Amino acid sequence: MEIGIIGSGKMGAGLGRLWAKHGHHVMFNYPRRPEKLGAFAQEIGPDAQWGTPRDVVRFADVVLLAVPWSGIGDALSDAGSLDGKTLISCVNPFGPGGLEVGLTSSAAEEISKLVPGAAVVEAFNTIFASILYSSADLFGDKPPTVFYCGDNPEAKTKVADLIIDAGLQPVDAGPLQNARYIEPLAMLMMELGHSQRMGADIALRLMHPAAATEPLKGAEELAGSRS
Amino acid sequence: MEIGIIGSGKMGAGLGRLWAKHGHHVMFNYPRRPEKLGAFAQEIGPDAQWGTPRDVVRFADVVLLAVPWSGIGDALSDAGSLDGKTLISCVNPFGPGGLEVGLTSSAAEEISKLVPGAAVVEAFNTIFASILYSSADLFGDKPPTVFYCGDNPEAKTKVADLIIDAGLQPVDAGPLQNARYIEPLAMLMMELGHSQRMGADIALRLMHPAAATEPLKGAEELAGSRS
Numbered sequence: 001m002e003i004g005i006i007g008s009g010k011m012g013a014g015l016g017r018l019w020a021k022h023g024h025h026v027m028f029n030y031p032r033r034p035e036k037l038g039a040f041a042q043e044i045g046p047d048a049q050w051g052t053p054r055d056v057v058r059f060a061d062v063v064l065l066a067v068p069w070s071g072i073g074d075a076l077s078d079a080g081s082l083d084g085k086t087l088i089s090c091v092n093p094f095g096p097g098g099l100e101v102g103l104t105s106s107a108a109e110e111i112s113k114l115v116p117g118a119a120v121v122e123a124f125n126t127i128f129a130s131i132l133y134s135s136a137d138l139f140g141d142k143p144p145t146v147f148y149c150g151d152n153p154e155a156k157t158k159v160a161d162l163i164i165d166a167g168l169q170p171v172d173a174g175p176l177q178n179a180r181y182i183e184p185l186a187m188l189m190m191e192l193g194h195s196q197r198m199g200a201d202i203a204l205r206l207m208h209p210a211a212a213t214e215p216l217k218g219a220e221e222l223a224g225s226r227s
Numbered sequence: 228m229e230i231g232i233i234g235s236g237k238m239g240a241g242l243g244r245l246w247a248k249h250g251h252h253v254m255f256n257y258p259r260r261p262e263k264l265g266a267f268a269q270e271i272g273p274d275a276q277w278g279t280p281r282d283v284v285r286f287a288d289v290v291l292l293a294v295p296w297s298g299i300g301d302a303l304s305d306a307g308s309l310d311g312k313t314l315i316s317c318v319n320p321f322g323p324g325g326l327e328v329g330l331t332s333s334a335a336e337e338i339s340k341l342v343p344g345a346a347v348v349e350a351f352n353t354i355f356a357s358i359l360y361s362s363a364d365l366f367g368d369k370p371p372t373v374f375y376c377g378d379n380p381e382a383k384t385k386v387a388d389l390i391i392d393a394g395l396q397p398v399d400a401g402p403l404q405n406a407r408y409i410e411p412l413a414m415l416m417m418e419l420g421h422s423q424r425m426g427a428d429i430a431l432r433l434m435h436p437a438a439a440t441e442p443l444k445g446a447e448e449l450a451g452s453r454s
Contacts, residue, residue, distance in 0.1 A: 103329035138436050174418050181415035188408035191401050208429050209365050
């Protein structure tokens, strides 16, 4: 795939690097602070392509948006039209007091409103970037789970493939609206890693015993359910 | 410990049964529908003790509240004073349209306001009850994670022990306010099990590589962070 990366943080660099290793063509946008370019290029390797946000979008079928919540307006405005593109958002609505949207909306839904012509898929927002740089066997044969959600099936299939190519376990979490349930999980991971001092090498995995074949019959299984 | 169970659903019965097996003294409140008592008693075993909600609270140091969200007012009113007790809440604020509280509050915080004299700890609300009834090796030597949160350290220590006694992995998720990030995860699990038809044997595990000893230094690791 032709993949564009908007955002030059650890997450964008880490995923772009892994995808490039898998034979995808990856273009990064130049970092906002040019003095960071050297270190960033070193992380990614010599084959990286670079461009302005508009170059990146023109180049790519799939665009990863990996910028802080406060930066999405500028980033999407710099990027120009995303019509027809698959836009992967790993943006979490973190603010000084916690999550800035939730319950009745989510960062992914707000981003989708800003670029209605793009097929937005939320993914990669509950994993720490550092695990993208770790040795392949940090978690043995049990890779961490990446929940992804969105409303466009073709776009979701592409994203599931890219999750696998990043060495992670894709789990389809339904429509884009379910980002309301995934973004708080990112906040929980931040609390565990930071406030609870568990570090940045922790990750969640959804376990699904091979013997389990019965679909859940009702909404009665979790306490407080609507049944 | 002397443990009281308020709520006669699968979650309360399943946890009470496991704790009784570990030598704890467990009292259940009579089911609201007496015709259910036979099946329920069969699930738990012959040694179960029974009582009214008030009997249960008088008997117990630790009380598990395992009722639907819509039933917490009645249940707490029937229970009487919970002053000085550890109250474990596994209640999720599920309503017909999704979560009924979140972002700025949580079921656990609302419950704590109703019983200010109790030390409320949220736990067990993101696991499906069915895994409590499964064979011990459903997940091998990797038991599912139970996140717990609360503001009273002694109460949290008791709950961590009870999570272990239920064969699960306790992970301290910080203050009670962090229930705002855990209850959406319960909704995500419902979506996966039910809408995504993954079934009720799925569970999450927090993985923490043995090599990982470095605490997370800043809030920069997840995309969209406040840094």
